[in-house]
Amino acid sequence: MILSEAELIEIRQHLHQIPELALKEFQTHDYLLSIIDQLKQDYLEIEIPQKLPTAILVLVKGSNPKRTIGYRTDIDALPVTEKTGLSYSSKHSNIMHACGHDIHMTVALGLLSYFSENQPKDNLLFFFQPAEESESGGKKAYELGIFHDQFKPDEFYGLHDNPNLPAGAIGCRIGTLFAGTTEVNIDVNGKSGHAAFPQNANDTVVASASLIMQIQTIISRSIDPIQSGVITLGKVEAGTIRNVIAGHTRIEGTIRGLTQKMILEIDDRLRDVCQGIARSYNMEVKLELNQGGYWPVENDPELTKKFISYMKNNPEVKYIETPPAMTGEDFGFLLAKFPGVMFWLGVEDDSELHSATLTPNEKSIMRGVDAVKGFLIDRMEN
Template identity: 30%
Template sequence: MGTNTIDVDIDELVALRRDIHANPEIAFDEHRTSELVAARLIAWDIETYTGIGGTGVVGVVRGRRGAGRTIALRADMDALPMEEEGRPLHRSMRHGVFHGCGHDGHTAMLLGAARHFSRNRDFTGTVVLVFQPAEETGGGANAMLADGLEERFGYDEIYAMHNAPHFPPGTFGVRDGAMLASCDEIAISIGGVGGHGSSPEKTRDPVMAAAQLVCALQTVVSRSTDPGAMAVVSIGSIHAGSAPNVIPSHAALTGTLRTFDENVRALVKARIRTICEGMAIATECTISVDFLNSSPATVNHREQAEAAATVAAGVFGADNVLRDFAPLNGSEDFSEFLLRRPGAYVLLGQGGVYCHHPEFDFNDDVLPLGVRFFVAMTHARLSA
């Protein structure tokens, strides 16, 4: 199918995207967004299922030529708990909630593909449209899977697309193998004995323990992992105390661990636990560590990644398809789908500031390119 035969209602897509941007919702609170998505699918006479994994929505389009393969396309719907600092006309109307990662654009592109398939059903097989909640927290994919997504819809392959500000508009990126790192949130709780700042000998200082832990944890990467293995341990927050002359009784650290290798991931987790245990002995504090909202590395299947590159060459032009680039240290719970079914995670160049920047905004000019890729990819794999 040539890309010129794929109909895209650009004005409608832009309006949908900007409406979602102006009304953002965080993980598992995507009620308005889910209702908007479901209403569109129903209006387009697409078989629609709601409440999957909490606020997830699934649409099913069956080809008129009968049964065949089933291809799933996935978009994430949730926003970030952060304030928007940009000033577009469609600026977020919710304080402290913002589509700073482009999930509004991902949802709009998948709706564009849904609109096309609703009008053009002359194919063999089935298209499953997966609108996922809670990607940012890493819980949405597993929630949908636990709700029987695979068993109920029986897809053979699954694909997802994410905007890529570090690639120019009109370009496309896909790798064989690792695309994104795993991510584990690190939560460390330190219990001590508080007291007056003038008498530290009468306390067990959790602030001192926290300070030493921040430095000690950096040795996990520099001294415990192979220099050729990618691992990043970052502490992003320290919370302790409320007055300058009081040693508090509790401190808390949070951070993230990222890697591309499950063996390295297990090693780093074990070393973090050991260092926390040692620091507890050294400081006479109690220290516990938990790993939360974990997602494994996003690893593309070779056949599906190569098929995506071939299809993208027809949509973007062969010179605009990027294959040789380093995997990203960001993470995605689309990895959970790829652990269970063949598929690929691809990148759509859009330029601009990077995701999670307070002035981020999805580039509406690339919406039709995303729709055309989704449609062309689906037809290619339905007939594979």
């Protein structure tokens, strides 16, 4: 069966009620399988990776394949308490599809239902991916070897909903769509002491203040101003009481960059600055950098040109050229391993992504299915 718009909306609303956190998407997984099992099975091969049990791989066998085209959707949710007031609000306490992954999954099911009835020319691989919001699910999938044999794509595509675009609009750009992100943790260790006798202590607050100011120069003086990078230090903890010199300070923040090369350059400069502060203040400065799988989403130039050309020339699609965003997405790791394209699907809402009031316009679902379906068919002819 090909899922109708009404059926897709019903599926989306059910998914919205059962959000689950990274690597715990068991109810979501079972519901997705129940829908997939209702589809025509003639061309389908389903695999559940034992090493990543909430993931689902569905291969649609092509009639005359010359490639395997991958399509990825993420399936996890966020630790957000929903405040939409919808009749189909989350039934799971303090968990919500506040990033719109319920929309992502529903579009993927709509595409899968179409190609289950209309055999594609090329092989199509649908990857229902756990743990996008945390735990680097894309990286885990790759490193666990779940893309193997016929389940290994030659190219990969995926969308992300965008409340700032009209419902059903497609947004994309050549180059980076999402920034890569790296978590920054810094521990500055000195010596505590009485506030009246600073000569007998080693004040980590003073050293950390200098460190924080020097870190701010990395972007302004070490990175090409034509490019974009961000270092934000959002949390600083030190001390216990006003008249005791702090012997330890903890600084936490994040790095954002539009290319992996830029992120690595920022990492190197951050190490240099930390080493310099350690020597200058005779302290131990421990730097921890954790990027995981949240690499920049760098679209393949040639495939992106084909994608944009199709969307621009399709009179049924409203195509919008979009600027890069500094938000993170773990599809970037997969695009570093397989050529492909990530793009926006407009869902037209006043609330932003990750908001407790995010309410995507459900008209975007079928419009998204039709736009992506048309591109995939076109891609198989080229």
